[in-house]
Amino acid sequence: MVKLFQREKNFEAYIANSVEETQIANMLHNTNWRLGEEKSWHLDQANGQLLLTFDDGSFALAPAQIVGTYHHQDSSFLWAWDHPSVIPALQRNATTVKQFGKEQGARELTKNKLKCTEHRAWELTALTMRLNQAKGAYRVQIKPGVSMFLTFGEVQIAHEAKS
Template sequence: MADVQNEQFDVEAYIQQSLKGLELATEAHKATWGLGREGRWNANQDTGELSLHFEDGTVATADMQIIGTRNTEDGTFLWGWEHPSVDPELQRNAALVREFGQKHGIKEMTTQKISCTEERAWELTALAMRLASANGAFRAVAAHGTHVFINFGEVQLEKDPPLFSAFR
């Protein structure tokens, strides 16, 4: 975890710098392999992998960590650390944010369920990305108004064989 021990430390400035880092990483991912243009996604907790599937048959896969889930109906965010639906192996990056919050006395990072805007959820996800030196972040839209905020590692690209290629 980055060294952030200075007593004059500005937590919000650090979070905004983290968000800027996420924005730059996202632009690079968009330009190089098309992040944001995927047709479908899969977050497999058994393998710990995020897969993004593109119309041309390209599949981007990366190790993932679940930072938390946001309920769009009530505006709450449930942290990935100790989340009842998140495999313990996928809680590490979220746990780094909790440790950061404990170190700096930040209640929103040490309280399991918080009120949270979409923007703040992205900021917290960016903070997790920075603390864990992750490669990027993704928001998966799940069922019943739930958004899953994910950090991902190094991206591997491969092409799926076209469907029915034997008939061509």
């Protein structure tokens, strides 16, 4: 097997650095195009595009990957690479994390479902963003008590055409 990643001496420090990078990236997205202020979102799994719409008629479009889902009732996180509702094309970033986990000996990255806090789910999403060189991370509520974590790529901003 070809090793894709170098061995990390301090796994938790690596995750903490990933979280910091994600926070900075998302703050810049908020400043530049108001990430977190959208009125609605839509993820089209068929084409892998995340669409965020804003009250002023502008919208942001970016390629996206699903990291996993967090179930608040039982505090569990299910990785996208084993999620029955996630198409294989949107599992790639999560699968990269699984490979990293195998190489690091990190069971929480290779176990399909784990008990954790929502904060840990964010940390795992940040790690996913870093390992895949994504541009940002995003969380949405997909139904009561269930959040979906995503990473996204280069963002395109546009405005609705006025007639």
